[in-house]
Amino acid sequence: MQWETVIGLEVHVQLATRSKIFSGASTAFGAEPNTQACAVDLGLPGVLPVLNENAVAMALRFGLAIDAEIPEVSVFERKNYFYPDLPKGYQTSQMAQPIVGRGTVEILLEDGSRKAIRIHHAHLEEDAGKSLHEDFIGMSGIDLNRAGTPLLEIVSEPDMRSAKEASAYLRAIHTLVTYLGISDGNMAEGSMRCDVNVSVRPKGQAAFGTRAEIKNVNSFRFVERAIAFEVERQIDLLEEGGKVVQETRLFDPEADETRSMRTKEEANDYRYFPCPDLLPLMLDSAYVDHQRSLLPELPSAKRERFIEQLGLSTYDADILASDRDTAEYFEQVMAVCDDPKLAANWVQGDLSARLNRAGLSIGESPVGAEQLGGLLKRIKDETINGKAAKQVFSDLWERRFENADQVIEIKGLKQVTDSGALAQVIDQVIEANPVQVTQYREATEEKRGKMLGFFVGQVMKASRGTANPQQVNALLKQKLDALC
Amino acid sequence: MLDLTFAEMARGLAAGEFKSVELVRGLLARIERLDPEINSFVTVTRDQALERAEAADAQRARGEAGVLAGMPLALKDIFCTEGVRTTAGSKMLGNFVAPYSATVVEKLAATGTVSLGKTNMDEFAMGSSNENSHFGPVKNPWDHSLVPGGSSGGSAAAVAAGLVPAAMGTDTGGSIRQPAAFCGITGLKPTYGRVSRYGIIAYASSLDQAGPMARSAEDCALLLNAIAGHDPRDSTSVSRVVPDYTRDLDAPLDGLKIGLPTEYFGDGLDPGVEAAVRDAVKVYESLGARVVEVSLPHTDLAIPTYYVIAPAEASSNLSRYDGVRFGHRCANPLDLEDLYKRSRAEGFGEEVKRRILIGTHTLSEGFFDAYYRKAQQVRRLIRQDFLDAFDKVDVLMGPAAPTPAFALGAQSDPVSMYLQDIYTIAINLAGIPGISVPAGFVGNRPVGLQILAPHFAEAHLLNVAHAFQKVTDWHQRRPVQD
Numbered sequence: 001m002q003w004e005t006v007i008g009l010e011v012h013v014q015l016a017t018r019s020k021i022f023s024g025a026s027t028a029f030g031a032e033p034n035t036q037a038c039a040v041d042l043g044l045p046g047v048l049p050v051l052n053e054n055a056v057a058m059a060l061r062f063g064l065a066i067d068a069e070i071p072e073v074s075v076f077e078r079k080n081y082f083y084p085d086l087p088k089g090y091q092t093s094q095m096a097q098p099i100v101g102r103g104t105v106e107i108l109l110e111d112g113s114r115k116a117i118r119i120h121h122a123h124l125e126e127d128a129g130k131s132l133h134e135d136f137i138g139m140s141g142i143d144l145n146r147a148g149t150p151l152l153e154i155v156s157e158p159d160m161r162s163a164k165e166a167s168a169y170l171r172a173i174h175t176l177v178t179y180l181g182i183s184d185g186n187m188a189e190g191s192m193r194c195d196v197n198v199s200v201r202p203k204g205q206a207a208f209g210t211r212a213e214i215k216n217v218n219s220f221r222f223v224e225r226a227i228a229f230e231v232e233r234q235i236d237l238l239e240e241g242g243k244v245v246q247e248t249r250l251f252d253p254e255a256d257e258t259r260s261m262r263t264k265e266e267a268n269d270y271r272y273f274p275c276p277d278l279l280p281l282m283l284d285s286a287y288v289d290h291q292r293s294l295l296p297e298l299p300s301a302k303r304e305r306f307i308e309q310l311g312l313s314t315y316d317a318d319i320l321a322s323d324r325d326t327a328e329y330f331e332q333v334m335a336v337c338d339d340p341k342l343a344a345n346w347v348q349g350d351l352s353a354r355l356n357r358a359g360l361s362i363g364e365s366p367v368g369a370e371q372l373g374g375l376l377k378r379i380k381d382e383t384i385n386g387k388a389a390k391q392v393f394s395d396l397w398e399r400r401f402e403n404a405d406q407v408i409e410i411k412g413l414k415q416v417t418d419s420g421a422l423a424q425v426i427d428q429v430i431e432a433n434p435v436q437v438t439q440y441r442e443a444t445e446e447k448r449g450k451m452l453g454f455f456v457g458q459v460m461k462a463s464r465g466t467a468n469p470q471q472v473n474a475l476l477k478q479k480l481d482a483l484c
Numbered sequence: 485m486l487d488l489t490f491a492e493m494a495r496g497l498a499a500g501e502f503k504s505v506e507l508v509r510g511l512l513a514r515i516e517r518l519d520p521e522i523n524s525f526v527t528v529t530r531d532q533a534l535e536r537a538e539a540a541d542a543q544r545a546r547g548e549a550g551v552l553a554g555m556p557l558a559l560k561d562i563f564c565t566e567g568v569r570t571t572a573g574s575k576m577l578g579n580f581v582a583p584y585s586a587t588v589v590e591k592l593a594a595t596g597t598v599s600l601g602k603t604n605m606d607e608f609a610m611g612s613s614n615e616n617s618h619f620g621p622v623k624n625p626w627d628h629s630l631v632p633g634g635s636s637g638g639s640a641a642a643v644a645a646g647l648v649p650a651a652m653g654t655d656t657g658g659s660i661r662q663p664a665a666f667c668g669i670t671g672l673k674p675t676y677g678r679v680s681r682y683g684i685i686a687y688a689s690s691l692d693q694a695g696p697m698a699r700s701a702e703d704c705a706l707l708l709n710a711i712a713g714h715d716p717r718d719s720t721s722v723s724r725v726v727p728d729y730t731r732d733l734d735a736p737l738d739g740l741k742i743g744l745p746t747e748y749f750g751d752g753l754d755p756g757v758e759a760a761v762r763d764a765v766k767v768y769e770s771l772g773a774r775v776v777e778v779s780l781p782h783t784d785l786a787i788p789t790y791y792v793i794a795p796a797e798a799s800s801n802l803s804r805y806d807g808v809r810f811g812h813r814c815a816n817p818l819d820l821e822d823l824y825k826r827s828r829a830e831g832f833g834e835e836v837k838r839r840i841l842i843g844t845h846t847l848s849e850g851f852f853d854a855y856y857r858k859a860q861q862v863r864r865l866i867r868q869d870f871l872d873a874f875d876k877v878d879v880l881m882g883p884a885a886p887t888p889a890f891a892l893g894a895q896s897d898p899v900s901m902y903l904q905d906i907y908t909i910a911i912n913l914a915g916i917p918g919i920s921v922p923a924g925f926v927g928n929r930p931v932g933l934q935i936l937a938p939h940f941a942e943a944h945l946l947n948v949a950h951a952f953q954k955v956t957d958w959h960q961r962r963p964v965q966d
Contacts (some may be wrong), residue, residue: 273796277689277719395782
């Protein structure tokens, strides 16, 4: 039988607010355990939550970016359950009336095509703390630094049909939230985590199969692997005549498998009810409009602009627009050198390769966008040739010089375009290589073309790479042919 | 000197008739003598009190003292007080020393008042007799065989016994007004949102409100001045100008329109209480007020509505007492579940467990709509009853409780105990302010007249109460001690 996979994602995005969603404690990552948990985060008797406006603004900007419905009123509710790292015995979340309603996120597939994934809603909630089991014998430690960190949970419709689509969706969310500046998107530090709902059904069947929810899948790669494993497990089960049970499963990246955590029967009754300590959140249109005015240019708009105004290829535009830092770097380079194609080639080519080798992000690049732009400008106005440019780039990377012009000046890499000076070098080369000159004279036209390369190389060498290769070619040919 | 009202005492301090240290020493001695029997205090903060009294006297000597500097009072043990054990009357918090102070406590401290300690209460403010305290029942100073009412029974008894001239209470369904009535003192529950709830151990968040309990309406006005106002740490506190509540105390009552809710004078009302309340209303008539009968048609739904909403909120509010971070933890837990179950089973008393169970049930899947959602709808109707009544009259008057104080152990059935709050509970559901003022006796048992006003009309409410106290002396009566 042919099976179809159906996938929906719940992505938890940690919002980049400086303080927590309901308290003034810091959200910075990596502090000593329990040093960033105040009375409110500890759930001490008598404390009350106060909503962080910045978290609201960030959630709202996400909603506006995906063109979602923005309800006038949203309500915080309490999700009640006991867990040691949940200090109050409930999580303050949203349920019936979330801050962001229905919207759409477009994903880019590997074949270059696009697909719209519907967003069911996105809601604000507080994160829990962390239980630490490793460092304690016979006990568990609890770190409440993370408790109260604002999360935006983005819930998709079950619109994805493959692991690839799911990871493309996750990438699209990542791109969007980092573009919006509402999250650092750092998956290794848990800034983005996702729960995956997976089911399979016979191809052509309209009804969904029974789904399993895989909890806490924390990288693009794991999402694909977890889904691949889970789909195979469910298909095997069904083909053997078994049934998929609705349950929560955990992905184990070590074993590359998912394991049952709890079935539907064991599920909690969370007893949601509106939090009486927080008033309903009302967003008036002036506030919504203000947040809309703060939206940056979004990836899709940037991509269109790169293609239509800058004349970039779809491929170049996709890559350059997919990451806000890359796009900004590219645009700065372009602004200095005024050559989009050249800028695109260098950002994706030499710069990207060098960064990959060094394991650096574009934000950490030793060669700044201004510097690279300055270098490309000198290529464009033919001050230096491509070979010299690579040398200049290396020197800038090693931070030996302040800018390209300085390297060119000090190292004398300026392209020799003075034909008199060049003619002199060419004459020297012809004189120094009589054997090759004789061979050239005796060669066919076709062979001469190939042999010309030898002389060009010698001239470039003699000029320490500063000669203009096109000019060398033309002059050499002229002089050699004159000898024939 | 020790038997003055709070306001009189403040004037005495200002006039230099006595010093704060003298007051505090005198009252501490009284507490030492009388409270072993009355049991109104859970914790007496003797050393801090003397220290603060000395500081207040020094401040006054420098001419820098405010109206309340050096004024002694007590705090219900539900207000978190930095460095002081704060128990909420529960074994669960028997060892809990608060690391921070409630906004009310901070505000009172900022005016220079001197807290003598923390008063006894029904566990987590759940009760109407103060018999639900882990620290033992409180005795009514008028008759030690009677309850003082609850849940702020310790605060009411301490004031009635003359151990402090004023105490802070909280009122979720009548917990200030009913014990004030039972103990013959004046107790004000302000409008919901008028006083910050930050640092008050939560029972039912949408109903809890702190207020003063003292000798007179004037006392309450002085204390409300100190504690009212918006608090950025409490999102449900209201940003609204705080007037000087003492300013209009003496305004004439000409043309005052009083409504008597028909439903507050029906079956179950003790005839002696009714007689006292009707006599009090006559006093108002003699002061120029007009009296009309009004109806609050949803009155009979107030208790069932309250006992859905309050336990639902409580079941969630009390989840944090899990034995993990603070409070009681059972010995040698086998595993996490055992830790939760035994810590909570051992730490909470019967009534608290009962309300947690009720609340957990009413919020459960399949019951939520029938109970919680329905109760919220009824709550709006109850609120509307009051808004409609206040279209016709300025204030409402009636009994604060259906009976005077009953004997310790007399109400063994929870439902008959819940019925104690029949005249007070709807006020919390509606969010309006209410005050109980002494209005006579049934035998030696005090009766409270409850006066209700529209949202944020505390100044008027206090004016109406004060007018009564200017022409009666019920609030001056004291039980015989020793």
